[in-house]
Amino acid sequence: MHHPATALNDVASAAGRALERLRAGAPRVHCITNNVAQNFTANVLLAVGCVPSMTLSPEEIGGFVAKADALLVNLGTLDAERRAATEIAVRAAADHGRPWVLDPVFIDRSVPRAAFARGLLGSQPAAVRLNRAEFAALADAQTPAEFARSHGTVVAVSGETDLVADGARAVTIANGHSLMARVTAMGCAGSALVAACRAVEPDALLAAAAALTMLGVAGECAAEKAQGPGSFAAAILDTLYNLDAATLRARAKVN
Amino acid sequence: MHHPATALNDVASAAGRALERLRAGAPRVHCITNNVAQNFTANVLLAVGCVPSMTLSPEEIGGFVAKADALLVNLGTLDAERRAATEIAVRAAADHGRPWVLDPVFIDRSVPRAAFARGLLGSQPAAVRLNRAEFAALADAQTPAEFARSHGTVVAVSGETDLVADGARAVTIANGHSLMARVTAMGCAGSALVAACRAVEPDALLAAAAALTMLGVAGECAAEKAQGPGSFAAAILDTLYNLDAATLRARAKVN
């Protein structure tokens, strides 16, 4: 987006609209995610109005994905069960036209996991959310825009400033708070929010940017009330539950 | 229970008595439950004085159930490991005379899970706790009372008003708060509380009604202090820990 004012306007509007649609429509988001993140991810999704489900069972996951509005595939604690579940789920998403989001957790620290993530890029994720080290491990020397273009996806690189790019557009989001890095599964929950927003916003770049803006703004608001990471984790759920379009617009730092 | 006043009196008394016995006796409750719910379920059980255990390992679960005072079987994230664990655990419960409670999570969304749940009804659960959609998937067109009678169990259907029925008696509980639906595993934890109460209250209908009354009253008290689902989840644990018979009697809406 060439005009900062346009980008801010578009993303803040998309975030406000997405929140409204999540609360009104209660979309189902099926999550393949790591053991550590399941509880917090479910609570983030519930806080914004979604219905999360988390089964990994090969007999069941195809049916859950078929009836879901979006799918998250997070590669944390990747094991044989999750590999098998992911293959079934991604195929079901393709068969039923469900958007899915990839979060390749810690692929910078595990060669087999990075290879598995690369294989999944062929199955057309709507978005890939990851941090800088993970992006470097996945993208060889491509820029986010090049990577997004060559894989036909949206890439959302989290960091002090988040960057969201598709092949043609890019936005940065400078919201968030350092306490977000002190609560486990915060990034994983961010990826789940991207999937949730994509369920109600067909423009995947806007959906990803809206999700990261929501989470970043909620993090800033929560930090104002928190004494540390324990109270912060509760406060960010409270804030997401109470978040409104006016706060998003007033606080969003989108360029 | 034909007389509302009697029902209120019986259930409020049973709930107060159960709380006292849980705190004094610290019964062991073994839980087969889904990954998402394990942490919150353990914390709910600890808050009322129980000792939870959660292993699914086939070598160990029989021994844990044999020494437990009650068993919970929750079908969330049902996988091969949980199916195997459930079969061993339910048999151990029968062999050692331990009451067990079934929570057939999401059977309205999974045909194989619904079939598995139906198979378990032959093993005489003391109670089945579930929501309306799950009950409809399990009970064909039976009413709760018919279902309870034909399976020799107690059925506890959660909703805005909870209904607890055995073949002869029925009570409704109108406690609770909408934030309870925004915290993952709240229903699962409710089923664990039913198992805990059944460990100290031999009348399974009173045990189930007592558990749902405790949780509903705690939810109402917690909502008065909460700013959203994050602070609410902490507050309901605090409230269960501090709950007393007088509050239960004053707040219970049992008919």
Add this chain to the structure above:
Amino acid sequence: MHHPATALNDVASAAGRALERLRAGAPRVHCITNNVAQNFTANVLLAVGCVPSMTLSPEEIGGFVAKADALLVNLGTLDAERRAATEIAVRAAADHGRPWVLDPVFIDRSVPRAAFARGLLGSQPAAVRLNRAEFAALADAQTPAEFARSHGTVVAVSGETDLVADGARAVTIANGHSLMARVTAMGCAGSALVAACRAVEPDALLAAAAALTMLGVAGECAAEKAQGPGSFAAAILDTLYNLDAATLRARAKVN
């Protein structure tokens, strides 16, 4: 340690120094731990500045341990996956000179688990953290000092007063609060803190004593602000995040 004043001084200093090093160095702690404890354990480690990882996958765990600064092996919810992961991880720890800590949860309630724990003692854990019942199941009739000496390890027995001993020295820590027993995974998280402290403190006795002092002091501070176990769990994370050497020195009850 023969002199109480020396013990207090040594342990309080070690705890303050460890906190500083954890925050400055952000050591990686790989955890094999039970499903129930993963989230809270990760949050405790993050609160003091560590980077936790939790994968159990046999393809990956060796690589994670090789790059970690310490390893925790907690035997809760011990299943085939965790047994296999443990064997790989403990071997990787030996190959790469990484210290590891054993927490043999509930071995007093499971014969096969106790046998597995005994087998692990041959692989030289830097420390074993457990409660009195678990120690009795592991140690036959040995005292903590005898057990520590014969296995070349440090033993940390938690209870109202914690005891930490190696073959030559012993300290007791009388910090902590009864609410710690009402939050699931508090002991498990304590063992993870022992591993974290051992990553930055080569004297394993001081490391274990420092970790239990941190947790006990944090528990006392948190209890002053908590209304029950829900707010307590958040408050102990907040307190660990904000803990300083002066508070440790002022509050530590070490002998």
